[in-house]
Amino acid sequence: MALRRTAGRILRASLSAVISVAAAGCAGSPGSGGHAPSAHPATTAASPWAQVDRELTALAPDTGLLVARVSPGGTCTPVNQVAAATPRPLGSMFKLFVLGSLARQIASGRVSWNQQLTVTSALRSVGSTAGSLQYDPAGTRVSVRQAATKMISISANTAADMLIHLVGRSAVQAQVRRWSDHAALDVPFLTTRETFLLKDAGYPALADKYLSLNPGQRAAFLASSVDPLPLSRLTPRIWTQPRDIGTIEWFASPDDICRAFAGLRQLAAQPGLAPIGSVLSVNNGGIGLGRPQWPTVWYKGGYEPGVLTGGFLATNSKGQTFVVVEMLESPAAWLYPSASLGLQAIASSAFATLSPQRYKPPR
Numbered sequence: 001m002a003l004r005r006t007a008g009r010i011l012r013a014s015l016s017a018v019i020s021v022a023a024a025g026c027a028g029s030p031g032s033g034g035h036a037p038s039a040h041p042a043t044t045a046a047s048p049w050a051q052v053d054r055e056l057t058a059l060a061p062d063t064g065l066l067v068a069r070v071s072p073g074g075t076c077t078p079v080n081q082v083a084a085a086t087p088r089p090l091g092s093m094f095k096l097f098v099l100g101s102l103a104r105q106i107a108s109g110r111v112s113w114n115q116q117l118t119v120t121s122a123l124r125s126v127g128s129t130a131g132s133l134q135y136d137p138a139g140t141r142v143s144v145r146q147a148a149t150k151m152i153s154i155s156a157n158t159a160a161d162m163l164i165h166l167v168g169r170s171a172v173q174a175q176v177r178r179w180s181d182h183a184a185l186d187v188p189f190l191t192t193r194e195t196f197l198l199k200d201a202g203y204p205a206l207a208d209k210y211l212s213l214n215p216g217q218r219a220a221f222l223a224s225s226v227d228p229l230p231l232s233r234l235t236p237r238i239w240t241q242p243r244d245i246g247t248i249e250w251f252a253s254p255d256d257i258c259r260a261f262a263g264l265r266q267l268a269a270q271p272g273l274a275p276i277g278s279v280l281s282v283n284n285g286g287i288g289l290g291r292p293q294w295p296t297v298w299y300k301g302g303y304e305p306g307v308l309t310g311g312f313l314a315t316n317s318k319g320q321t322f323v324v325v326e327m328l329e330s331p332a333a334w335l336y337p338s339a340s341l342g343l344q345a346i347a348s349s350a351f352a353t354l355s356p357q358r359y360k361p362p363r
Contacts, residue, residue, distance in 0.1 A: 048353050049080040052346055056082060059342045060308070060328035060335060064088055066254035067350050069361070070313070070321040074266045076258035079322070079354070084254040087182040088327045091302020092155045093309045094250030096260045097189075099148060101167045101175035103267045103276055106144075113145040113275055117162050125157035125193040126231060127238070132156035145275055152300055153282035157192035164191050169219070176252075179259040185251035188219040197226050199243045201233035211247055242306025242331055249307070254325040261298065261313040261323045285312055287348040293317055293355060305334045310343045318356045 049067070056063050066084040068076040078084065105111040119133050119140040128134055131154055133142065142150075147163055150156035164172055169189050177183040190198075198207045206226065213221055252260070268276035277296070284290075285299035289312075296315035302308070308328040315321040326343050328335060353359065 047080075052080065052349055052353075053082055055342060055349075056326065056346055059339045060330045061332075062088065062329040064254045064325075064327035065346075066258055066323070066325045067354070068258050068323050070258070070262045070265065070323055074259075074262040076255065076262055076323060080350075081254070084325075085181070087185055087251045087253045087256070088309075088329050089245045089249040089304075089307045090252055090257075090327075091250075091304050091307045091309050092157075092160075093252075093257060093300050093302040093311055094186075094189075095151050095155065095160050096257065096264065096300055096311070097176050097179070097186075097250075097252075098160055098163050098167075098172055099152065099276065099279065100179065100260060100264055100267065101172045102144070102148060102163055103264070103273050104175065105167050105171065107267070107270055107273060111144060111166065113143065113272075115144045116141050117144060117147055117166065119158065119162070122227070123158065123161050123165055123193070124231065125161050125191070126196055126234065127192065128156045128158065129154050133158040133162070145279070148275075148279050149282060152279050155300075155302075161191040161193055164189070179263050180252050180256040182251055182253060182256060184215075187215050188222060190222075190248070190250065193231075194222055194226050195248060196231075196234060197229050198248050200235055200239060201229055203239070203243065207244055207248060211244070240305055241334055242304075245304065245306045245329065245331055249304075254327060257311050257325045258323045261311065261325075264298075265313065265321065280313075285310065285344075285347065287312070287344050287351065289314055289351055294351070296321075303340075306330045306332075308335050308339055308343060310347060312347055312351070314351060316354070316356045316359075320354075320356070320359065320361075322351070322354050324350045 056065050063082060064084060064086055065082040066078060067080040068078050070076055102111065106113060119136050119138055121138050124134055126134055132150060133140065133156055147159040151159040151163060172189045173187060176186050176189065198210055210218060210221055264276055264280065267273050280298035283299055284297040285301065289297045294314045294316055298313040301310040306329065309326065311325045313321065313323050324347050326346060328339060
C-alpha cells in the first residue's frame with residue numbers, strides 16, 4: 001500500500017486508488033523448505049489465462065502470480081501461475097503469518113481474543129491510515145481481536161507490532177516455517193517500526209550496518225541499536241523510491257502465501273478460532289466479489305515503493321475455494337499508481353474465470 005504524508009499525518013488510500021500501508025520488501029534466494037513446488041501445464045495463447053499473464057508481466061520488471069484451487073485438506077492445486085515458487089517482497093502481506101501465529105497461541109490457551117493489550121510508545125509504529133492505533137495515546141487499551149482486525153482490515157502497523165510483541169518474534173518465525181519454503185529470508189522477522197527506522201532514520205548508514213551483519217547477529221543489533229530509537233528520527237516525508245526491497249523486507253512466494261491462506265482457513269474451522277474469518281473478511285479488496293456467488297472473500301495486500309502485492313481467498317456458491325496471489329517488484333523505480341488498478345483488474349478477471357458458471361475442474 002502506498003505511503004504518503006498529508007498535514008503531518010500518514011494516510012492510507014483504498015486499494016482502488018493508491019493503496020497504502022507500511023511495509024518493506026525483499027526478494028531473495030529460495031530457501032530449503034519441504035513443500036512441493038507448484039506445477040501445471042504452461043499457459044498457451046488459447047488459454048483463458050494468457051491475457052491475464054500478459055497484463056501482469058506488463059506491470060513491473062519482476063512479477064509473480066498464483067491462481068490455485070484449495071482442497072478441503074488445505075492443498076493448493078495450481079490453475080495458473082507465473083513464477084509462483086519465487087520469493088519476493090511482501091509489503092504488509094506478511095501480516096498473514098502474524099495472524100497464523102496468533103491463532104496458534106489462542107488455540108493453545110496462551111492468548112485469548114478478549115485479552116487486553118496496551119498501546120505504548122515503544123511499540124508505536126507509523127505508516128497507517130486514520131483509525132490505526134498509531135494515533136491513539138499511550139495507555140489506550142484494545143482487545144487482541146480488535147488489534148487483529150485493525151492489522152488486517154486497515155493494515156495497521158502499530159497493531160501488527162503489538163501482536164508480534166505479544167506472541168514473540170520466534171513464534172512468528174516458527175509460523176513462517178510451517179507455511180513457507182523461504183523462511184530463512186525472514187530471520188529475524190522484522191516489526192514495521194524496525195523496518196521504518198532502518199529505511200528512514202539516517203538512511204543508509206543504519207541499514208548498511210544491519211545488512212553487514214550475518215542473520216544470526218541481526219536480532220541483537222535490532223535490540224541494541226534500532227528498537228531504542230525514537231520515531232522522531234524519521235524524516236518528515238516518507239521515501240518515494242525503492243530502498244533495499246531485496247534485503248530489508250518480509251519475503252515469501254505466491255505458493256507460500258497460498259499455503260498461508262489455506263492454513264488460516266483450516267485454523268478458522270477449529271474451536272475458538274472462527275474470528276479469523278471475520279478478521280480477514282472486513283476488507284474484501286474491492287474487486288466486486290460478493291454474495292450469493294462468492295459468500296466468503298478474504299483479502300490482504302501490501303505496498304511500499306517498488307513493491308505491490310495482493311492476495312485473495314474466496315469460496316464460491318458451489319463450495320469451491322480458490323486463492324489468487326499477485327506480486328509486483330520494481331527494485332530501481334517506484335510503481336505507478338495504475339499498477340494497483342492493474343492488479344485489481346487481474347484479480348477480478350481471475351475470479352470471473354473461476355466463477356461457478358465458468359470453472360470446470362480437471363478430471
